[in-house]
């Protein structure tokens with residue numbers, strides 16, 4: 001704050017008042033300096049405290065946004081519970097028993113509302129769609145061409161797909177998400193498959209929720225091991241290894257985005 005002149009502070013306050021007065025129903029996305037400072041510091045400290053309470057939460061929040069954004073844009077639709085008008089996204093196949101972080105989002109929303117009451121941001125969607133979540137978000141059994149087409153449906157190129165997949169340098173997956181890959185696929189390192197089988201029984205229904213890191217090297221560090229692992233056939237999900245399996249994404253994986 002020391003770099004703000006008092007004039008800038010006064011102007012910002014005036015703009016803030018103007019904004020509050022003239023827009024009782026409308027939230028603004030304009031980031032006036034003071035407001036932006038307050039908004040971002042509130043969000044940032046909320047995220048930081050959630051991650052220091054549990055390291056995996058960074059990964060979980062990132063994935064929550066991905067799943068929100070693939071249904072009608074990044075509009076908070078994933079946060080909505082069922083109403084009489086629609087079935088929400090929380091129980092869709094890619095989300096149920098899997099997406100985490102709703103409590104963190106709720107907590108941060110309350111803190112933002114307190115710090116910047118009713119002024120800044122964007123109103124959440126008023127509708128959601130379970131079927132769009134099921135249709136738009138690719139499952140881990142996807143082939144490379146399925147992945148590319150689901151991303152293309154969101155306006156994302158194959159290169160974007162290759163690079164966004166690097167988010168799997170963070171976080172964990174349940175046995176149910178990688179069982180078929182470690183028992184039935186041939187594009188997997190033998191000793192890696194064996195290690196993963198030890199905590200993920202082949203029988204469907206047993207150990208379904210047992211966790212393994214998506215990046216076996218460093219699952220809380222944002223680095224490029226995701227791509228290095230694919231090159232040595234140690235991708236956890238079938239869909240991960242599809243990026244390096246003799247197809248069109250191989251060269252991108254070698255250059256790690």
Ligand code: HEM
Pocket residue numbers: 056058059060061062063066097098099100138139140141142147164165167168170171172173174175177214237239
């Ligand atoms: C390319 C297609 C993708 C597929 C098929 C896919 C699939 C999955 C699956 C099956 C899991 C494990 C879920 C579970 O077992 O509960 C997972 C976890 C995760 N995904 Fe993806 N994903 C994809 C793309 C992305 C993208 C684009 C992002 C973000 C930019 C992302 C971020 C994550 C993160 C961070 C986790 C770990 C979450 C946690 O530990 O709570 N994924 N993904």
Ligand SMILES: *[C@@H]1O[C@H](CO)[C@@H](O)[C@H](O)[C@H]1NC(C)=O
Pocket residue numbers: 082087088091
């Ligand atoms: C939402 O509705 C769906 C479909 O009717 C149902 O399967 C699900 O259990 C409901 N979720 C909750 C939390 O009520």
Ligand SMILES: *[C@@H]1O[C@H](CO)[C@@H](O)[C@H](O)[C@H]1NC(C)=O
Pocket residue numbers: 083084085
């Ligand atoms: C359902 O939609 C109607 C029409 O848009 C709206 O007036 C009503 O409040 C909605 N009901 C709920 C529970 O959101």
Ligand SMILES: *[C@@H]1O[C@H](CO)[C@@H](O)[C@H](O)[C@H]1NC(C)=O
Pocket residue numbers: 179180181183184202
């Ligand atoms: C592996 O493939 C066989 C034959 O398709 C199938 O019966 C079995 O359920 C699969 N196993 C797993 C763990 O996916």
